[in-house]
Amino acid sequence: MKNYALPLLGMAALSIASLTVPADAKADELVPFKIVNGNSIPASLTGKAGDPAKGRDVAINRKKGNCLACHVMPIPEQPYHGEVGPDLNGLADRLSEGEIRLQLVNPKTNNPATIMPAFYRTEGLHRVAKNFQGKPMLTAEEVEDVVAYLMTLK
Amino acid sequence: MRKNNRKIMMAGAAVAAVFSIATIAAGEPKSGYLSAEPETQAMQDDDFSNPAMLVTDYGGDLWSTADGDSGKSCEDCHGDAADSMKGVKTRYPTYYQPWGKMINLELRINECRKDNQKAKAWKYESKEMLGMASYIGYQSRGMPMAVDIGGKATPFFTKGKEFYYERRGQLDMACSHCHEDNSGNMIRANLLTEGQINGFPTYRLKWSGVGTLHRRFKGCNDQVRAIPYERGSDEYVNLELYLAWRGRGLAVETPSVRN
Numbered sequence: 001m002k003n004y005a006l007p008l009l010g011m012a013a014l015s016i017a018s019l020t021v022p023a024d025a026k027a028d029e030l031v032p033f034k035i036v037n038g039n040s041i042p043a044s045l046t047g048k049a050g051d052p053a054k055g056r057d058v059a060i061n062r063k064k065g066n067c068l069a070c071h072v073m074p075i076p077e078q079p080y081h082g083e084v085g086p087d088l089n090g091l092a093d094r095l096s097e098g099e100i101r102l103q104l105v106n107p108k109t110n111n112p113a114t115i116m117p118a119f120y121r122t123e124g125l126h127r128v129a130k131n132f133q134g135k136p137m138l139t140a141e142e143v144e145d146v147v148a149y150l151m152t153l154k
Numbered sequence: 155m156r157k158n159n160r161k162i163m164m165a166g167a168a169v170a171a172v173f174s175i176a177t178i179a180a181g182e183p184k185s186g187y188l189s190a191e192p193e194t195q196a197m198q199d200d201d202f203s204n205p206a207m208l209v210t211d212y213g214g215d216l217w218s219t220a221d222g223d224s225g226k227s228c229e230d231c232h233g234d235a236a237d238s239m240k241g242v243k244t245r246y247p248t249y250y251q252p253w254g255k256m257i258n259l260e261l262r263i264n265e266c267r268k269d270n271q272k273a274k275a276w277k278y279e280s281k282e283m284l285g286m287a288s289y290i291g292y293q294s295r296g297m298p299m300a301v302d303i304g305g306k307a308t309p310f311f312t313k314g315k316e317f318y319y320e321r322r323g324q325l326d327m328a329c330s331h332c333h334e335d336n337s338g339n340m341i342r343a344n345l346l347t348e349g350q351i352n353g354f355p356t357y358r359l360k361w362s363g364v365g366t367l368h369r370r371f372k373g374c375n376d377q378v379r380a381i382p383y384e385r386g387s388d389e390y391v392n393l394e395l396y397l398a399w400r401g402r403g404l405a406v407e408t409p410s411v412r413n
Contacts (some may be wrong), residue, residue, distance in 0.1 A: 062342075069342045080343040084336050094407070108326075115331040125326055127381045132324040 001151060031140050033105065040098030041105060044147075045120070055149030058142050065119070065138060065146055074153065085116060091153045101147050104138075119143060121143035173286045183401045184337075186347045186412055194359065198411040205286060206357035206409030209281070213289025216282060222273025230287075232269065235293050243294035243406050247395045249306045256310045256391050260287050260366060278385040284364045288355045291408030298405060299352055301398040314396030317389060323380030329393075344413075349374075350401040351394065353410025360413060367394060 033041050044050070059067040060078055067073060070084035091100065102109055106118040119137040138146070187195060199208050218229045232238040243259060248267075250257035257265065263286050264275040276283040303311040318329045333343070333349035340346070354367040361369075368385035373391065375382035383389040 022338070066342075082341045083339045084341055084346075115327060115335065117326050125324060126320065126322045128324045129376070129379045129381050132379045135324075137324060 030120060030136060035102060035109065036098065039102060039110060040096060041101040042096075042098035044144055045101070045105075046144050048144065050141070050144030050146070050148030052145070052152050054142075055145035055147070058138065058146050059149060066082065067146075070116070079138040088150065088153055092151045093154050097147060097151055100150050101143070104143050104146060119146075155235055183350055184348050185350050185352055185401075185404050185407065187353065187407060187410065189338075189345050189347055190412060194411050194413060197357075197404050198353075198407065199332060204357065204409065204411055206355070206364050206411065209285050209355075209357075210288040210292050210409050211285075212281065213285030213287070213292075216286055217289060222267065224272045225269065226271055227402040228266075228271075235290065236389040237270055239290045239293040241294050242295055244297050245289040245302065247310075247391050247398065248302065249310075255388060256307065256395055257291060257378045258386075258391050258394055259385055260368075263287065263290070263393070279366055284355050284366065287366065288364065288409040291355065291406060294406040295408060296405050298403045299398055299401050301395060301402065303395065304398050307395065310392045311395055311399065313389075314392035314394070317393045318396055323375065323378035325380075327378045329374070348400075349397065351397045352401050352404040353407035353412065356409065356410045356412050358412050364409060 032047050033045055034043065036042055056075065059066040059073065060075060062069070067088070068075065068078055068081050070082040072081040072083070072087040072089065074089055075081075096102070103116075105120040107116040108115050108118060117137060120143050121142065122134050122136055184286075187198065189200075197203050197205070214235070216228070217235055218227050220227045220230070228235070246262070247256040247258040248262075249255070250262070254263075260278060262285055263283065267273040268275055276286075283325040321328045321331075329349065332346050336346045337348045338346065351367050354370070355364050356370075357364050366385060368387075368390045371390050372385065
């Protein structure tokens with residue numbers, strides 16, 4: 001029976017590892033997160049602080065955040081800023097980091113009627129195109145990068 | 155110049171004059187024409203510079219060309235399209251008894267081809283279909299959209315309305331989010347319009363060609379990363395009915411020119 005011990009140990013180690021690796025290790029699965037007071041996700045999705053420079057790129061990228069589609073932002077080198085959502089200048093003066101994170105993860109938590117997509121959600125969607133099924137719009141790491149960037153908007 | 159083409163040019167001049175003095179009252183539907191760039195409007199206003207007129211003229215040629223086992227042309231039964239097809243576009247989609255559901259102009263053209271002309275159906279987005287749908291639509295230019303949503307059409311109207319307000323795709327957006335709640339707002343470099351359908355088939359600069367309304371529906375669904383429906387599907391025909399009703403009273407602009 002001794003010879004079973006090693007593979008079992010190995011499996012146990014693997015399952016622990018799958019709970020602790022960052023989300024981008026497997027794009028189809030969302031890392032668990034906790035909404036506090038119904039309006040905030042205080043803890044980083046990755047357990048780490050994001051990179052604000054990368055977050056700015058994600059906000060510009062039309063295939064990623066494309067925040068500029070709807071929001072005016074302090075990104076002067078980009079010519080067209082949308083006017084669908086609120087101006088994001090000074091956002092970090094108005095919202096906490098946790099509130100910004102929830103707004104990115106799933107803005108329908110606060111406003112069920114909003115046009116804004118949930119950037120970190122895969123369930124409860126209707127007729128998602130094949131290429132995007134089971135995938136969030138942004139990875140957990142990208143969400144954290146955008147959070148870090150938006151926290152600089154003071 | 156062919157007989158049909160001459161008529162197109164003459165009618166076009168009259169319609170251009172009407173459009174150029176168009177004004178909008180608050181709360182009334184607003185044609186995409188009014189938010190198009192002046193250069194784009196000018197292309198539509200002048201039939202000689204409207205690139206969709208090539209396709210429309212081709213439809214006029216097909217109108218008088220015999221086809222199918224019947225050996226008949228559209229003209230053999232329907233006569234001059236300027237008379238027989240005038241106003242037809244304003245009434246579509248309409249309830250179609252043989253199917254027990256709605257039919258739009260493109261699908262009706264194919265029904266006539268199969269049943270009467272004994273010809274093969276055209277593909278939905280084919281040059282032939284675009285030509286014929288544009289040519290028939292053109293005969294209603296300037297006339298107000300006046301689709302009937304009463305009686306047997308009502309349940310299909312309701313389905314179309316439900317589609318309009320239903321979120322879809324990874325972006326989780328309904329038609330209403332952009333075209334009702336935010337029409338007139340910029341979404342990055344693009345202006346969101348009411349999504350009125352009074353100009354289809356339309357020459358779209360982005361397409362460098364003429365396309366059907368259902369092609370545009372598919373494009374919108376793709377943009378929100380949703381699975382589109384087939385052109386000519388019940389879902390899209392019902393949505394077309396709902397949108398035709400939202401745009402009731404707007405002048406038919408077929409074939410229009412848009413971004």
